Amino acid sequence: MTVLMRRAGAEFAGTAFLVMAIVGSGVMASRLSPDDVGLQLLQNSLATGAALVALIVALQPVSASFNPVVTLADRALGMIDSRAALALIAAQFLGGLAGTVLANLMFDVGPVTFSSHERTGAGLWVGEVMATVGLLLIVFGTVRSGRADRVAFAVGGYITAAYWFTSSTSFANPAVTVARTITDTFAGIAPASAPGFILAQLLGGAAGFVLVRLLYPTLVPATATAAAEAAIRKVPS
Template sequence: MTFSLSRRLAAEALGTAALLAVVVGSGIMAETLAGGNVALALLGNTLATGAALVVLISVFGPISGAHFNPVVTLVMLMRGELGRKAALAYVGAQQVGAVLGVWTAHLMFAEPVLQLSTKTRDGLPLGFAEAVATFGLIGTILGGLRFRPSAVPALVGLYITAAYWFTASTSFANPAVTVARALSDSFAGIAPASVPVFVSAQFVGALAAAGVFGWLLGRAPTPLRAAAPQAQAAE
């Protein structure tokens, strides 16, 4: 079934909003209940995020591809899976949804809606960690689409669950998520001054993965292309 661009944009906005509500909301809940144990708080934040990704990609994937991430959209544009106008619209919908998701979490936990994070995450090691995290995420998605399309929701959820712990940055791996998390002075927040390094590293990691895995995996029809090849290429 082919979905209109408006429905795909709604899916991207809703899915990204739900993802950020989970990331920020579970961070607030985990920090509240962990009694100062940062490792336990991170574990709670991790499990909620990984589980939510499986659900959200399964629900919204058949509609929009469930990118929820500008660098995923960029890679799909580079691969010819999405037209330029649609890609720009996807990114806008993702960013709007991400901010609304943060505000939703704040409202649920009776926090001030408008915030700026004071949680500094600086340094080249964290930037490098974001490049590694994003490289792995794109590789997971492309490999899944190539060989096990039906497993992509679980693969992404499992990868992000692992990457929360094996990367020094706790794997943001998403520019829209990074910008939105700067608007939350909570466990999941990132200071605005730290955002440029994270976002730059994410694009570097994504482009590197597109090149490496594009060569390694070769090309094969993906569900996204098979679902609406003419409509998406024309946008």
């Protein structure tokens, strides 16, 4: 198996399990707490954030973007070539759809049930722009400052928080957005609402890329960061 095939497989599996966590925990939350939307969102956000941490820790040695916007930023930064980017993005979209179908089947709601949950309006689109800008800042700020071993915890924490501080509940991922159109459950989004979200995510990705290049123009090796932290710890307080 080639390296690219392994990376695409990791992206497929990771995105599938991420979407299963989003959709499945949304269904479970709506059943366990049917009269409390705030509690449903809390349960959904905690499950999603925890799953992200676990999936990134496990799959990061192979590939762990799970997001076309992050993969496009990798390409723009010269970290991967166009062929790899296309393969990884295709795997992410397919993995997301597979994850939704499996979550639907687990909870007996039908393998494909198009969502009727409309999410539209300027406020939600601004929320998606800001959620995606923040996500790119967290991912690449952590990686480019030489702390790639901490990116799982940074991303998991950010997404958990962004569920609450963004009006859109932070989809911030085109593959996940498309996948959530085929579940008429708590986490779903109506197919007609998806293009607006995806456009906002791409705009946020472009803005996030510019911000990352401004703040982190060069990649700091992890060894250099470790040496700097060790030196700081030796300074008498």
